[in-house]
Every structure is written in C-alpha cells, then in structure tokens.
Amino acid sequence: DSGVTQTPKHLxxxxxxRVTLRCSPRSGDLSVYWYQQSLDQGLQFLxxxxxxxxxxxxxxxxxxxxxxxPDLHSELNLSSLELGDSALxxxxxxxxxxxxxxxxxxxxxxxxxxxxx
Amino acid sequence: AQTVTQSQPEMxxxxxxxxxxxxxxxxxxxxxxxxxxxxxxxxxxxLVIRQEAYKQQNATENRFSVNFQKAAKSFSLKISDSQxxxxxxxFCAYRTPGGTSYGKLTFGQGTILTVHP
Numbered sequence: 001d002s003g004v005t006q007t008p009k010h011l012x013x014x015x016x017x018r019v020t021l022r023c024s025p026r027s028g029d030l031s032v033y034w035y036q037q038s039l040d041q042g043l044q045f046l047x048x049x050x051x052x053x054x055x056x057x058x059x060x061x062x063x064x065x066x067x068x069x070p071d072l073h074s075e076l077n078l079s080s081l082e083l084g085d086s087a088l089x090x091x092x093x094x095x096x097x098x099x100x101x102x103x104x105x106x107x108x109x110x111x112x113x114x115x116x117x
Numbered sequence: 118a119q120t121v122t123q124s125q126p127e128m129x130x131x132x133x134x135x136x137x138x139x140x141x142x143x144x145x146x147x148x149x150x151x152x153x154x155x156x157x158x159x160x161x162x163x164l165v166i167r168q169e170a171y172k173q174q175n176a177t178e179n180r181f182s183v184n185f186q187k188a189a190k191s192f193s194l195k196i197s198d199s200q201x202x203x204x205x206x207x208f209c210a211y212r213t214p215g216g217t218s219y220g221k222l223t224f225g226q227g228t229i230l231t232v233h234p
Contacts, residue, residue, distance in 0.1 A: 002161075031220060043208065043224040056221055088160060094220070104150070104212070106222060108162035 003027065004093050004109035012115045018079040021112045025072055025093030031055075032074040033094075033106055034066060038087035049074055050096060081116045088113050119144045121211050123225035130199045131233050137184075138194045138228050140209030150212045151185070151192045152222070157205040165207070168192065196230075204232045 003026035013019055025032050034046040036059075045058035049068035060066075063081075068074040078085060092106040120143045130136035142151070153165040168176045168185050175183050180197045196203055209225040 002163075033220060033222070035222070042226055043222075045221045045223070048220045050220075058221060090162060092162075092222075104214075104220070105152070105164060105167055106212075106220075107164065108154075110159075110161050113160075 002107040002109065004091060004107055006089075006091050006109035006112050008112060009110065010113050010115075012117065013081060014117055015081055015083060017081050017116075018077065019081065019114065021076040021078070021089055021091075021114075023074045023076070023091030023093075023109055025074070025091075026107055028095065029093035029107075030072065030096040031094045031106075032068055032072070033092040034060075034074070034076050035090040035092065035108075036087045037090060037111070038084075041087075043090075046076070078114070083116050086114055086116045119146075119149075119211050119213070119223050121209055121223050121225040123207075123209055123228050125228045126226070127229045127231070129231040129233060130196070132199055132201060134199055135195060135197045136199055136230065138196075138207050138209075138230065140192045140194070140225055142190050142192065142209070142211050142223075144190070144211065144213075146213060148214050150214065151183075152210040152212065153181070153183070153192075153194045154208045154210060154224075155203075155205045156208065156227070157202075162208075166194065199232050201232050201234060204230055206230075 005024045030051045046060040048056040088111045090111045091109045151168045155163045184193045206227045210222045
C-alpha cells in the first residue's frame, strides 16, 4: 500500500458525460501528479500540482481540468467524454519540489479505471 | 524532449534465474533521475529502484540492481533469483529535477516479464 488513495476504483459512463476522479496524497506530501494509462498512448503525464498551485502541464486535453484543495487532495475533472478517454487514471504524490530522489520519488495510487461507453 | 525506450516488449525467465531488462533514454540534460516501476496484474504502480544521474555507483535494492551507463544513456534492470511474484510489466522512467517540466515522469513502453516455475 503506497498510502495514496484514489476513488472511485471503477467508473463506467456514457459519451458526453462529465466525471470527477479524486486523489488523496500520502501524509506529508505536497505534490500531486496525474497520469493516464491507455493501450495506444501508454503512460502519459497529465498535470502536476504543488501545494495548491499548478506547476506543470503535460498532454492534458482542454476538456480535462484539475485542482488541488487546501487539504491537499486533488480532483481530476473529465468532461464531454469520448470513447478514447477510456483509460486507467493514476494519481501519484511526492514530498514536494525540493530535494533529491528520496523526497521526490512519486508513489502511485491504485488508479481509477474509466470506461466510456 | 526526453524520450525513454524499452526495446524488449516481452521477456521470460525461469524461477531462481537472472534476467536483465533494457532501457535507453535520450536527453540533453546532465542532471536527472531514473526509475524502474513494476506493474503487476493488479495494475498498481510499484517503485522498484531509483538512480541519481550524478552518482556513479549503481543502485541496488535486494535482488534488484541497475547498470547505469550515463554516456551511453542506458539504464538496465537486473533481477536476480527471480521469483514468481516478479511477474509483471516493468516500466523505465525518467525525471528532470527542474524547469517547467519539474516532476514529470516520462515512461518507456514497458516490458512484460513472465517467470516460469
């Protein structure tokens, strides 16, 4: 158990709908990262938040948005869903910006499997 | 942009034997971190080992060790005394320490490891 929690574990929805994925980082971690794992694109970085502020963006669609709240939990919002958005969405957390790999290692949650029908 | 390549889509090993998984990466940076993550059938991403680019000494974690060749941009994972529980998809990952992409992990395509009893 990495200490990172994600809810829900599974989500099945229809095209055009909107869903919210939730992530709680490990205790003491200030950074939260979101990744998407799909068969055709592999594992791709979406976005990074540090202590409530967006720090880096990857291949995140405009239909997707994220937030990190004062209690450090994060939500990934996916809207106008398409079939191609079906994937496993991971959240990872780490201590923060400073330090070497001991503090910057990212620990992954169990993921949310999203199926768009 | 950094890229990570795992040229072996699948590998197999007999229980108790040794196997080496290959990874190469492309970067123009001199300071970075490298990781191996394991993804068993449960889909959980589990950190196996990490290496700082500025360290010449190869990292080891119990039965897992790496062969880090900075000039060749190569980062292979050796699993000794393979166990059935080592069967999983293994991902090599690269992370930069700073800049606008701070924290982003770039993953290879993965190598499926099968362990035969």
